[in-house]
Amino acid sequence: MAATAHPLMVGQVLQSNSTHYTILQFIGEGGFGEVAKCWADNSSSAVAVKILKNEYLQDIEDEVSMLKTIGSLNADNINVVKFYEQFQYLGYNCLVFELLDVDLSHLVCSIKVHNIRPIAEQLLVALQGLKSVRVMHGDIKPDNVMLADIDEDPVRVKG
Structure with missing residues (x-):
């Protein structure tokens, strides 16, 4: 994997208003930023946290709005990933999703x-x-x- 776009590391805890997410490993990277497999304290389960690069801040509102619209549907019945929340940590926008297996x-x-x-x-x-x-x-x-x-x-x- 290429160099990280942020100073976040495995073992670090990301804090939202609702829970703490402990970074277990980085599992994906793309033009948007990186995806980390994290442990969610509030649900005692693993989740995927998409950590966005700062240059995508202007697009975040549209994406979160779309994800909330899709969230009004039953994600399991229509085969789309579940979106849990959006938060900022150390200036990085983070989107939390259900953890899926492989692409x-x-x-x-x-x-x-x-x-x-x-x-x-x-x-x-x-x-x-x-x-x-x-x-x-x-x-x-x-x-x-x-x-x-x-x-x-x-x-x-x-x-």
């Missing part, structure tokens, strides 16, 4: 043909749910489709 691009070469249809159907349900609240997904690609829990259900996806 679909990790399985593209090994996916079995009979698994394509259930995955496609789940993605269509997700798109239909987004359409119902007038939200359009602008970046559908295997990197942005996540397997919920590959051990429990190897074809359960969320977009």
Whole structure:
């Protein structure tokens, strides 16, 4: 992984108004910033915290508004990731989501043909749910489709 965009480290505690998130490891990086797997004290469970680069501050309000709109739907029924909260820590905007397993691009070469249809159907349900609240997904690609829990259900996806 490339150099971090912030001074945050594994073991550090991020504090929101509702809980403390202990950084367990950094699990992803992109143009937006990084994603950390964290332990949420309030729920005693692991979550994903997206730590945004400061240059994306102007876009945060629109994204949070969209995430709250999507949150009005039942995330499990429409196959979208659950958004829990947004907070600032040391000047960094942090978005907290349910922790999912791996993205679909990790399985593209090994996916079995009979698994394509259930995955496609789940993605269509997700798109239909987004359409119902007038939200359009602008970046559908295997990197942005996540397997919920590959051990429990190897074809359960969320977009």
